[in-house]
Amino acid sequence: xxxxxxxxxxxxxxxxxxxxxxxxxxxxxxxxxxxxxxxxxxxxxxxxxxxxxxxxxxxxxxxxxxxxxxxxxxxxxxxxxxxxxxxxxxxxxxxxxxxxxxxxxxxxxxxxxxxxxxxxxxxxxxxxxxxxxxx
Amino acid sequence: xxxxxxxxxxxxxxxxxxxxxxxxxxxxxxxxxxxxxxxxxxxxxxxxxxxxxxxxxxxxxxxxxxxxxxxxxxxxxxxxxxxxxxxxxxxxxxxxxxxxxxxxxxxxxxxxxxxxxxxxxxxxxxxxxxxxxxxxxxxxxxxxxxxxxxxxxxxxxxxxxxxxxxxxxxxxxxxxxxxxxxxxxxxxxxxxxxxxxxxxxxxxxxxxxxxxxxxxxxxxxxxxxxxxxxxxxxxxxxxxxxxxxxxxxxxxxxxxxxxxxxxxxxxxxxxxxxxxxxxxxxxxxxxxxxxxxxxxxxxxxxxxxxxxxxxxxxxxxxxxxxxxxxxxxxxxxxxxxxxxxxxxxxxxxxxxxxxxxxxxxxxxxxxxxxxxxxxxxxxxxxxxxxxxxxxxxxxxxxxxxxxxxxxxxxxxxxxxxxxxxxxxxxxxxxxxxxxxxxxxxxxxxxxxxxxxxxxxxxxxxx
Numbered sequence: 332x333x334x335x336x337x338x339x340x341x342x343x344x345x346x347x348x349x350x351x352x353x354x355x356x357x358x359x360x361x362x363x364x365x366x367x368x369x370x371x372x373x374x375x376x377x378x379x380x381x382x383x384x385x386x387x388x389x390x391x392x393x394x395x396x397x398x399x400x401x402x403x404x405x406x407x408x409x410x411x412x413x414x415x416x417x418x419x420x421x422x423x424x425x426x427x428x429x430x431x432x433x434x435x436x437x438x439x440x441x442x443x444x445x446x447x448x449x450x451x452x453x454x455x456x457x458x459x460x461x462x463x464x465x466x
Numbered sequence: 467x468x469x470x471x472x473x474x475x476x477x478x479x480x481x482x483x484x485x486x487x488x489x490x491x492x493x494x495x496x497x498x499x500x501x502x503x504x505x506x507x508x509x510x511x512x513x514x515x516x517x518x519x520x521x522x523x524x525x526x527x528x529x530x531x532x533x534x535x536x537x538x539x540x541x542x543x544x545x546x547x548x549x550x551x552x553x554x555x556x557x558x559x560x561x562x563x564x565x566x567x568x569x570x571x572x573x574x575x576x577x578x579x580x581x582x583x584x585x586x587x588x589x590x591x592x593x594x595x596x597x598x599x600x601x602x603x604x605x606x607x608x609x610x611x612x613x614x615x616x617x618x619x620x621x622x623x624x625x626x627x628x629x630x631x632x633x634x635x636x637x638x639x640x641x642x643x644x645x646x647x648x649x650x651x652x653x654x655x656x657x658x659x660x661x662x663x664x665x666x667x668x669x670x671x672x673x674x675x676x677x678x679x680x681x682x683x684x685x686x687x688x689x690x691x692x693x694x695x696x697x698x699x700x701x702x703x704x705x706x707x708x709x710x711x712x713x714x715x716x717x718x719x720x721x722x723x724x725x726x727x728x729x730x731x732x733x734x735x736x737x738x739x740x741x742x743x744x745x746x747x748x749x750x751x752x753x754x755x756x757x758x759x760x761x762x763x764x765x766x767x768x769x770x771x772x773x774x775x776x777x778x779x780x781x782x783x784x785x786x787x788x789x790x791x792x793x794x795x796x797x798x799x800x801x802x803x804x805x806x807x808x809x810x811x812x813x814x815x816x817x818x819x820x821x822x823x824x825x826x827x828x829x830x831x832x833x834x835x836x837x838x839x840x841x842x843x844x845x846x847x848x849x850x851x852x853x854x855x856x857x858x859x860x861x862x863x864x865x866x867x868x869x870x871x872x873x874x875x876x877x878x879x880x881x882x883x884x885x886x887x888x889x890x891x892x893x894x895x896x897x898x899x900x901x902x903x904x905x906x907x908x909x910x911x912x913x914x915x916x917x918x919x920x921x922x923x924x925x926x927x928x
C-alpha cells in the first residue's frame with residue numbers, strides 16, 4: 332500500500348515535470364512565433380557581438396579621455412530618440428483625442444534631444460581643451 | 467523607405483558610433499571621433515523620420531527645437547568643475563526617455579508592430595518591462611547622484627538597518643510583477659513596475675558616499691546603456707541594441723577601472739556605507755609634530771628643485787585652483803624645472819575628472835601622466851606637490867593592514883625628497899583615515915586654501 336502510494340506520487344511528480352517542460356517548450360515556441368522571422372535570435376546575436384566590440388574598443392580608450400568618453404556615450408545612448416520619433420509621428424485624426432502614446436513620445440523627443448545636443452556639445456568643448464605641448 | 471534600406475542605414479549609423487568611441491583612444495583623433503558620433507546620430511534620426519510609420523512632423527520638430535535649445539544652453543554655460551553633476555543629470559534624462567518610450571510602446575504597440583493595447587506578445591512585454599524598469603532606476607539613481615554632487619544633498623551615506631534586505635525584497639517583488647504583467651497585462655501593473663523601479667533607484671544610491679561617486683557615475687552610465695538595449699529589443703532596432711551594448715559595456719569597464727583604483731569590490735561599493743563612520747579611534751593628531759611652511763618656503767624649495775611632480779585631487783576642483791596651479795607650473799618651467807602631473811585613477815568625482823580640469827587650464831596633456839606611468843619616478847623626484855588629494859597618497863595603504871584603505875594602489879609621493887602638502891587643516895581624508903604622511907620628516911604642510919596658496923607661491927616666485 333505504502334509503496335504503491337509513493338509510486339503514485341512519483342508518477343505525479345514526473346507528470347508535473349513533464350507538463351512543466353511541455354509548457355516551457357510551448358513558451359519558447361510562442362516566443363519564436365511572436366518574433367516570426369526568428370528576429371529575437373538575430374537581435375540577440377547583434378547584442379552579444381556589440382558587447383564584445385564595446386569591450387575591445389573601450390579598453391583602448393586612454394584614461395585621460397575617460398570624462399569625454401562618459402559624455403559621448405551619454406550622447407549616443409540618446410539614439411533612443413528613434414523610439415520616441417515613432418511614437419510622436421503618427422497622424423492625429425482628431426486633436427481632442429490625442430493618444431497618450433503621442434504625448435509620451437513627444438516628452439521623450441524633448442528629453443533625448445536635450446541629451447543629444449548637450450552631450451555632443453559638452454564633449455566637443457572638452458576635447459577642444461586637450462592640447463599638446465608647444466615645443 | 468524600404469525596410470532593407472533602413473536596416474542598412476541603421477547599420478551605417480552603428481558603425482559611426484563605434485568609430486566615435488574608437489576615436490577616443492588618443493586626444494588627436496578624439497575630435498574626429500565626436501564628429502563620427504554626430505554623423506551617426508543624424509543618420510539614425512533621418513532614417514527613422516523617413517520610415518513610413520512617421521507621417522506627421524509638427525510635434526517632432528517642436529520637441530527637437532525645445533530639447534536642442536535647452537541642451538545648447540546647458541552645454542555652453544556649464545563650468546568644467548560642474549562636469550560630474552552634468553553627466554549625472556544627462557544620465558537621468560536617458561533613463562527617463564527610456565521610460566517614456568517604453569510607455570508609448572505600451573499604450574500604442576501597433577505603431578511598433580508588437581500587437582495591440584493590453585495584448586502585447588510575452589517576449590516584447592518582458593523586454594519592455596526590463597527596459598522601462600532599468601530606465602526608471604537610472605532616472606532616480608542619477609537624480610540622487612546629481613543631488614549629492616551638486617551639494618543639494620549631503621554626500622554622506624544614508625544608512626538604516628535592514629536596508630539591504632529591503633532592497634532585496636523590492637527586487638524580488640519587481641521580478642514577480644514582471645512575471646504577473648506577462649500573465650495578465652494591465653495599466654496598473656505597468657505603472658507599479660515603473661513606480662517600484664523609481665523607488666529602487668533612490669534606495670540603491672543613497673547609501674553610497676561622495677568619494678565612491680566615480681563608480682556610481684560609471685555604473686549609471688552602464689545602466690543607461692542597458693535601458694537603451696531593452697528598448698532596442700522591444701522595437702527590434704539593431705542600432706539601439708548596438709549603441710546600448712556599447713554604452714553598457716563602456717560604463718561597466720569604467721566601473722571596474724574605478725573599483726580597481728580603490729582596491730574595492732564592485733559589490734562593496736554598491737552596498738555602500740564607505741566613509742560613513744569617521745574613525746574615532748587611533749586619532750594620533752595633536753601629539754605629533756608637523757612641519758608647517760609658508761608660500762615663500764614652498765617657492766624656495768621648488769625653485770631649487772630640478773624635478774617636480776604635482777598630484778592633484780578633488781580639493782583642487784573644489785577650490786577651482788587649476789588655473790593658479792598652471793601659472794605656478796609655468797613659472798617653474800621657465801626656471802628650467804621639469805614639471806609633470808600625476809593622476810590617480812579615482813582622483814576627483816568622475817573618471818578622468820582631473821585630466822579635463824588640467825586641460826581646461828591649458829596644461830598640455832603629454833605632461834599629465836597616469837599612476838602606472840609615473841609612480842616609478844617619485845624616488846628620483848625632488849618635490850611632490852600634493853594639492854587637494856589625500857587618501858590616494860596615504861602610505862598606510864601599503865603598510866597598515868588595519869587601515870580602511872589598505873591595498874589601494876597609491877601614488878608614492880613619500881619617496882620623493884620633499885613633499886609639499888596643501889591642506890586646509892589636519893583633518894582626515896574622505897575615508898576617515900589619518901594620513902601619516904603629514905608627520906613624516908620630509909613633509910611640509912602648507913595650511914591654506916589650494917587656490918590661495920598657489921597664488922601666493924606665484925607671487926613669491928615672481
